[in-house]
Amino acid sequence: MDNYELFRFPPKLFPNQFLWQNYIDVFKAVHFPLYFKNTMMIVIPVLAGTLITSSLGGYGFARLRFPLKKMWFVLVMSSLMLPPAVTLIPRYILWSKLGAINTFYPLTVPAWFGGGAFNIFLIRQFFLGISKELDESAMMDGAGYFQIFVRIMLPLIYPVLVVITFFTFINEWNDFLQPLLYLNQDTKFTLALGLITLRGEFNTQYNLLMAGAALMTLPAIIIFFFGQRYFVEGISTTGIKG
Amino acid sequence: METVREYAITRKSAARSKRVRSEAVAGYLFTLPVILGLLLWTIGPMMASLVISFTNWQVFDVLRWVGIRNYDKIFTSDLFFYKSILVTLYYAFGSVVTTSIASILLGTLMNLGLKRIAILRTILYMPTIVPAVASSFLWIWLFNPDFGLLNTVLSVFGIPKQQWIFDESSAVPSLIFMHLWSSGSGALIILAGLKDVPKHLYEAVEIDGGNWLHKFFFVSLPMITPVIFFNLIMGFIGSLQAFTQAYVMTSGGPNNATLFYAYFIYREAFVNNNFGYACALAWILFWIIAVLTAFIFKSSKGWVFYGGK
Numbered sequence: 238m239d240n241y242e243l244f245r246f247p248p249k250l251f252p253n254q255f256l257w258q259n260y261i262d263v264f265k266a267v268h269f270p271l272y273f274k275n276t277m278m279i280v281i282p283v284l285a286g287t288l289i290t291s292s293l294g295g296y297g298f299a300r301l302r303f304p305l306k307k308m309w310f311v312l313v314m315s316s317l318m319l320p321p322a323v324t325l326i327p328r329y330i331l332w333s334k335l336g337a338i339n340t341f342y343p344l345t346v347p348a349w350f351g352g353g354a355f356n357i358f359l360i361r362q363f364f365l366g367i368s369k370e371l372d373e374s375a376m377m378d379g380a381g382y383f384q385i386f387v388r389i390m391l392p393l394i395y396p397v398l399v400v401i402t403f404f405t406f407i408n409e410w411n412d413f414l415q416p417l418l419y420l421n422q423d424t425k426f427t428l429a430l431g432l433i434t435l436r437g438e439f440n441t442q443y444n445l446l447m448a449g450a451a452l453m454t455l456p457a458i459i460i461f462f463f464g465q466r467y468f469v470e471g472i473s474t475t476g477i478k479g
Numbered sequence: 480m481e482t483v484r485e486y487a488i489t490r491k492s493a494a495r496s497k498r499v500r501s502e503a504v505a506g507y508l509f510t511l512p513v514i515l516g517l518l519l520w521t522i523g524p525m526m527a528s529l530v531i532s533f534t535n536w537q538v539f540d541v542l543r544w545v546g547i548r549n550y551d552k553i554f555t556s557d558l559f560f561y562k563s564i565l566v567t568l569y570y571a572f573g574s575v576v577t578t579s580i581a582s583i584l585l586g587t588l589m590n591l592g593l594k595r596i597a598i599l600r601t602i603l604y605m606p607t608i609v610p611a612v613a614s615s616f617l618w619i620w621l622f623n624p625d626f627g628l629l630n631t632v633l634s635v636f637g638i639p640k641q642q643w644i645f646d647e648s649s650a651v652p653s654l655i656f657m658h659l660w661s662s663g664s665g666a667l668i669i670l671a672g673l674k675d676v677p678k679h680l681y682e683a684v685e686i687d688g689g690n691w692l693h694k695f696f697f698v699s700l701p702m703i704t705p706v707i708f709f710n711l712i713m714g715f716i717g718s719l720q721a722f723t724q725a726y727v728m729t730s731g732g733p734n735n736a737t738l739f740y741a742y743f744i745y746r747e748a749f750v751n752n753n754f755g756y757a758c759a760l761a762w763i764l765f766w767i768i769a770v771l772t773a774f775i776f777k778s779s780k781g782w783v784f785y786g787g788k
Contacts, residue, residue: 294512302506453610461605
């Protein structure tokens with residue numbers, strides 16, 4: 238659809254002409270490859286950090302005994318209820334003091350420190366469900382905690398790691414507020430942020446906007462379609478109940 | 480004999496305490512990133528935010544202590560505050576009620592054992608994974624008074640043009656309507672709950688001669704109240720913090736009719752550069768969410784039914 242047809246009245250459900258050209262034009266109007274690269278430079282370290290540190294933490298909270306464990310876990314859970322708005326400004330100040338505005342650090346580094354209360358909680362629930370005898374017998378055979386964790390425990394919670402990967406990917410891919418705060422140079426923009434540059438002050442090229450929006454949505458839909466088996470299982474077995 | 484046994488016991492307990500100690504060390508090593516993260520990104524900033532809320536702080540300026548003046552201004556003279564609270568509560572209640580009902584209906588629909596359920600599930604879930612920015616753009620177009628699809632459909636039925644998000648009175652209802660579109664994720668959770676309902680309860684209703692309506696109201700609905708409760712809490716907390724729609728679609732307008740609280744905080748902090756004031760606003764949001772959540776939890780004793788009890 239071109240702009241003329243888009244604004245004709247009454248609008249038609251099926252356009253006269255399919256302008257695949259829009260998909261080429263949107264590449265010219267927006268630095269899609271650059272924004273895509275930027276987004277991936279955030280998504281990949283965030284995924285790695287989240288998976289590694291939240292499974293380590295989840296294992297620690299589920300299967301090891303150590304002093305003050307309960308207190309730390311309560312703190313983890315209470316951070317789930319705290320509106321991000323409360324900590325938003327001090328975090329922003331912290332990063333600006335570190336000179337990290339317009340870098341990807343504010344968006345990626347926090348994922349390496351636990352990867353979020355929701356994920357830690359989810360992984361803990363799964364580890365709690367695994368029989369205690371399993372690691373005790375491994376310990377008899379002389380395996381250390383880390384070996385038990387990597388060789389025995391991680392493979393057992395593989396499905397939940399898939400769920401977390403999916404959730405985290407979608408969250409990061411769609412995140413708008415954080416990139417908006419920390420990135421203000423358009424060479425650093427992510428896709429979510431870059432898309433809004435198509436909305437002009439006085440006129441908006443809706444056809445390009447929609448092509449861009451469609452391109453941005455596609456990867457998430459493909460991932461969901463193929464991953465939904467794990468995904469639905471993940472929700473229904475975690476016992477999300479009041 | 481006696482000494483040998485004592486020796487064996489001390490050996491054993493020494494080994495045990497060594498194991499306890501090494502387990503404690505391992506426990507702290509495993510949870511170290513989480514604990515550091517809590518201190519760095521939650522507890523530290525929380526304390527800092529509380530302190531800043533008592534100052535008149537603008538970035539790159541000195542911190543000036545003003546006591547409770549920020550809070551005083553919020554409650555006594557800031558008209559935007561009251562507007563924003565009303566708008567946000569209006570949106571939160573509206574979208575939580577409508578989305579909860581929609582997700583119960585959709586979840587029940589998904590549980591009917593239809594063919595090609597995977598496709599239906601993907602279609603229903605899709606709006607949840609569409610980036611908020613992308614869906615906001617789509618809805619700006621749908622809401623367009625002159626060219627948008629919604630008015631065109633209405634005109635077929637002879638209903639006059641609506642101004643949707645461009646009119647003060649219809650802006651928030653329009654955004655609530657738009658939020659209905661994302662009922663799919665709640666519906667999946669309802670579906671998970673419905674899968675857990677014991678089959679024999681339905682059989683009992685059948686034996687008593689009940690129809691599908693009885694099954695729905697006397698078995699399904701009470702049995703999924705814990706899941707409905709979860710949806711309510713999450714939906715409520717989420718909608719009280721809604722931001723992207725207000726930023727992308729309406730910029731808080733028209734005439735502050737969609738001045739969502741999170742957007743209000745953002746505007747004070749990053750547009751008007753009043754960090755101290757914005758921190759005070761954030762803390763008030765925290766207490767509002769905490770009190771309302773506690774209230775819903777309290778009320779849940781009256782209507783949430785746990786099968787285990």
